[in-house]
Amino acid sequence: MILGACAVNERETAENDGVYKKSGNTMNRDDRHDLYNRSNNDQNYGFVREVKSPVPGKTADIGRSDALDREKTASIISKMTVALPNVLDSSVVVTDAEVLISYKLSETDSKTRFETADQVKKTAMSVVPRWYHVYVTDDPALKQNVENIGSIDPYTSNKDNTVKDTIRLMKESSPQGRKVSETENENGESREDRIINSR
Structure with missing residues (x-):
């Protein structure tokens, strides 16, 4: 019963447009200064959520900026x-x-x-x-x-x-x-x- 409730909760979270866009785009908390980084300083945690693209065969777009500095x-x-x-x-x-x-x-x-x-x-x-x-x-x-x-x-x-x-x-x-x-x-x-x- 608990597992079923968790599955429903996860499904609702995944469907919530505020968490991610169905296009597969990532929501990066640093991109949303109005909601997340009110103090706009270096004390914040970094948070990113990736969702597999719903388009079959589309791969992740990883650019040079994603590489290790x-x-x-x-x-x-x-x-x-x-x-x-x-x-x-x-x-x-x-x-x-x-x-x-x-x-x-x-x-x-x-x-x-x-x-x-x-x-x-x-x-x-x-x-x-x-x-x-x-x-x-x-x-x-x-x-x-x-x-x-x-x-x-x-x-x-x-x-x-x-x-x-x-x-x-x-x-x-x-x-x-x-x-x-x-x-x-x-x-x-x-x-x-x-x-x-x-x-």
């Missing part, structure tokens, strides 16, 4: 990283599939290195989409490598090799923290990811 994401990760204990400095690069983080430690014993690597990695993973892989290093010699990647043009011919080489050096010289899960390694790579990346 890599520079803003790198800035957020960097600020969160330097807020961690023992981290004095942080350089972050966000590519289309990886996050590379170089940081400076206040203490360099092996236990601190391992725990900090785990914290830094988890901090980055909390910000980016789950399919991203995160690589960290506290090796001062690799800081410049990470910063150089940040200045590479996305259309540079051998940028992928540069990123791969830096990732390999980061994994060789620095702890990466704990495994993410039973099926993923320390960097969030599954077995299939590792096979693809080794090619």
Whole structure:
């Protein structure tokens, strides 16, 4: 009986033109300043509701503006990283599939290195989409490598090799923290990811 009432309520909500248009358009709360953002400040939650288009075969219209803002994401990760204990400095690069983080430690014993690597990695993973892989290093010699990647043009011919080489050096010289899960390694790579990346 309760489930039936919920279904009726959901159907009424879906039919309500104030919630979404039947054309499949999205209602974004930031577009309705008169109803939702009375104070018009950054304290509001973001809210979007997507509804599958009633027109068969019509796909979602995803434009460049919908993509992840890599520079803003790198800035957020960097600020969160330097807020961690023992981290004095942080350089972050966000590519289309990886996050590379170089940081400076206040203490360099092996236990601190391992725990900090785990914290830094988890901090980055909390910000980016789950399919991203995160690589960290506290090796001062690799800081410049990470910063150089940040200045590479996305259309540079051998940028992928540069990123791969830096990732390999980061994994060789620095702890990466704990495994993410039973099926993923320390960097969030599954077995299939590792096979693809080794090619």
